[in-house]
């Protein structure tokens with residue numbers, strides 16, 4: 001299979017050599033055309049957004065570090081980092097550079113606090129309605145009462161994760177009172193397992209990679225009707241929880257008087273693992289900004305599962321191992337060998353492209369961001385930072401626009417213990 005593809009798609013020759021590459025998606029279309037190819041719509045996002053509003057009084061009560069129960073992150077200009085990128089790569093990045101700081105999201109400190117928490121809340125709401133504990137009009141702060149916790153204690157939630165999704169699902173489920181199990185891959189960090197166990201979450205460890213942890217988790221959950229499995233590869237609930245970010249970002253840009261239109265394009269760079277997080281956010285962005293937003297996914301050179309899946313059109317029928325890649329990366333949130341077919345197919349008309357980043361580059365950027373802006377991200381989250389360099393060097397339409405806004409999605413970091421972060425900074429830990 002490999003050699004045929006290498007002839008058909010010559011860019012793959014660089015991919016298998018683990019070079020940093022940019023792939024521009026030939027199937028990208030206007031948003032209206034793309035929307036006709038999916039059953040997902042703006043109504044699904046509105047439904048998710050309304051649900052998060054309903055839960056705000058509850059979240060405000062149990063997680064006071066949220067903004068009145070809304071889980072949202074700052075949007076921060078990073079002009080010093082822009083200068084760093086320009087000098088390091090000898091490029092001029094026209095326009096402005098912003099960082100969407102999902103590293104600072106309340107509750108679980110990563111992008112997973114969007115989709116993961118949303119899915120758990122939605123499941124809790126459904127159970128509460130089915131048990132006649134709640135109707136839509138009621139005050140959701142009741143979720144923090146013994147009657148609700150007793151109900152949830154009779155129900156299980158399970159998830160397979162490289163770490164951050166486990167944190168988000170585990171923390172939220174345990175807070176509501178669920179019996180929750182996180183199946184963790186070998187890349188998952190010890191501190192994440194410890195933290196979850198300290199909150200009463202069951203952690204099952206695997207010596208294998210992410211796909212194995214998910215498969216095992218799914219198998220065990222299927223055998224138990226009282227168990228809800230959070231399916232990172234196929235869940236539309238997760239996807240919609242992420243997609244709410246689109247309208248939220250639109251309000252933040254408006255507040256900062258930043259225009260997005262035909263002359264003012266918005267480029268957004270999203271680190272990608274299995275695809276749900278960046279896919280959901282990108283979908284939300286496309287609905288919020290239409291054809292004026294251009295989304296790119298960023299992956300490690302050792303784990304470009306979405307790039308390979310979308311390039312070949314084989315999606316989950318191909319893995320990075322099919323092209324001799326080992327899926328070993330310090331970007332633990334992105335250490336995924338096979339992308340979600342649901343996300344890959346949904347994104348086909350919407351995604352501008354994918355690019356890859358070496359681990360060395362991630363560490364270099366981590367240090368530069370900390371030094372120049374005082375912002376600390378985890379390695380996975382730095383993958384987005386190469387986007388403005390890749391796009392500026394490319395021939396993509398509007399790549400040279402001096403009115404462009406380049407937005408890097410900083411997907412995680414605040415939960416990382418200080419000593420681990422220091423090791424990342426000094427690049428003494430892989």
Ligand SMILES: *Cc1c(COP(=O)(O)O)cnc(C)c1O
Nearest residue numbers: 164273274275276277333411412
């Ligand atoms: C999970 C994660 C991603 C990617 O999200 P996927 O849904 O797996 O594609 C990116 N960055 C961080 C820090 C993550 O934890």
